[in-house]
Amino acid sequence: MPRTAAYAAHxxxxxxxxxxxxxxxxxxxxxxxxxxxCGVCHSDLHQARDEWGNGIFPMVPGHEIVGRVSAVxxxxxxxxxxxxxxxxxxxxxxxxxxxxxxxREQFCERGMALTYNGTEMDRKTPTxxxxxxxxxxxxxxxxxxxxxxxxxxxxxxxxxxxxxYSPLRRFNCKPGDRxxxxxxxxxxxxxxxxxxxxxxxxxxxxxxxxxxxxxxxxGAHAFELTRDGAAFKKLGGRFDLLVxxxxxxxxxxxxxxxLRPEGTLVLVGAPPEPTPVSAFSLILANxxxxxxxxxxxxxxxxxxxxxxKHRIVSEIELIPIQKINEAYERLVKGDVRYRFVIxxxxxxxx
Numbered sequence: 469m470p471r472t473a474a475y476a477a478h479x480x481x482x483x484x485x486x487x488x489x490x491x492x493x494x495x496x497x498x499x500x501x502x503x504x505x506c507g508v509c510h511s512d513l514h515q516a517r518d519e520w521g522n523g524i525f526p527m528v529p530g531h532e533i534v535g536r537v538s539a540v541x542x543x544x545x546x547x548x549x550x551x552x553x554x555x556x557x558x559x560x561x562x563x564x565x566x567x568x569x570x571x572r573e574q575f576c577e578r579g580m581a582l583t584y585n586g587t588e589m590d591r592k593t594p595t596x597x598x599x600x601x602x603x604x605x606x607x608x609x610x611x612x613x614x615x616x617x618x619x620x621x622x623x624x625x626x627x628x629x630x631x632x633y634s635p636l637r638r639f640n641c642k643p644g645d646r647x648x649x650x651x652x653x654x655x656x657x658x659x660x661x662x663x664x665x666x667x668x669x670x671x672x673x674x675x676x677x678x679x680x681x682x683x684x685x686x687g688a689h690a691f692e693l694t695r696d697g698a699a700f701k702k703l704g705g706r707f708d709l710l711v712x713x714x715x716x717x718x719x720x721x722x723x724x725x726x727l728r729p730e731g732t733l734v735l736v737g738a739p740p741e742p743t744p745v746s747a748f749s750l751i752l753a754n755x756x757x758x759x760x761x762x763x764x765x766x767x768x769x770x771x772x773x774x775x776x777k778h779r780i781v782s783e784i785e786l787i788p789i790q791k792i793n794e795a796y797e798r799l800v801k802g803d804v805r806y807r808f809v810i811x812x813x814x815x816x817x818x
């Protein structure tokens with residue numbers, strides 16, 4: 469089996485350190501990527517520190533992967549060596565259940581194969597992610613990167629991009645809609661860019677006045693400070709759609725009050741504790757409270773193509789792999805605008 473240099477958490481909450489991954493031998497339908505860049509998602513930190521209680525160790529995080537094709541199997545038709553390609557949050561599924569056949573592989577009835585902290589579909593072989601120099605992925609789960617996008621800044625599109633694009637599309641974001649984005653971080657800044665490109669009137673709702681200039685630069689038409697609560701009275705009943713990216717505890721009933729009748733509040737952030745919701749916050753105006761989990765392969769490719777057309781990428785800070793533990797500590801403090809991306813040339817001095 470091909471040996472691949474990587475960085476891994478060997479136990480829960482242990483610092484990441486050099487590790488060697490045993491990648492599988494490429495099969496006839498596999499694509500081999502030499503990884504160029506990998507985004508650092510907040511979920512990488514949660515899982516490496518086993519904060520969700522499902523850690524498989526040693527763990528090589530990373531599911532926002534951009535690389536160059538170095539080899540393809542004999543039956544691969546969509547990719548050739550030398551091309552740029554990308555891999556997101558999953559690397560396989562059963563490909564046969566009703567969810568997979570409808571293009572929602574993330575809901576595979578047998579369970580998708582996560583890019584890391586999971587197993588291949590044999591439910592035995594562990595998966596290792598993009599904090600590594602190479603990855604082997606089945607062709608159906610490899611994505612084409614549009615020309616003209618900076619590869620390093622495009623890497624976070626594979627999670628932060630699709631996580632915010634999917635609910636905007638599902639709830640029919642269109643020109644003239646009033647869309648509010650709650651929280652300006654790795655997810656929130658992508659939601660602002662994407663909703664603005666779709667023609668919506670975008671309002672950033674943030675607890676930090678310091679982020680107003682960035683919000684407007686990213687495409688927000690308005691900014692409201694939520695810290696004192698006055699904004700919730702001022703903006704009551706205003707929005708068609710709210711995208712909530714906040715991962716800290718907060719009041720969903722206040723947010724629901726911002727929606728017009730039949731408006732939707734969609735959650736993509738994941739607070740650690742359950743949040744009470746009053747039935748009347750929903751019933752009295754036919755409002756909807758929804759969640760959203762990434763997207764299927766076809767929708768992720770659609771998102772990449774949309775970003776290619778509109779020249780949308782993430783705002784990033786490029787780091788060498790040797791600074792990943794420092795980046796995790798800064799991520800906890802919110803000290804990044806707005807996504808760390810690892811330059812994998814730093815691994816093995818490439």
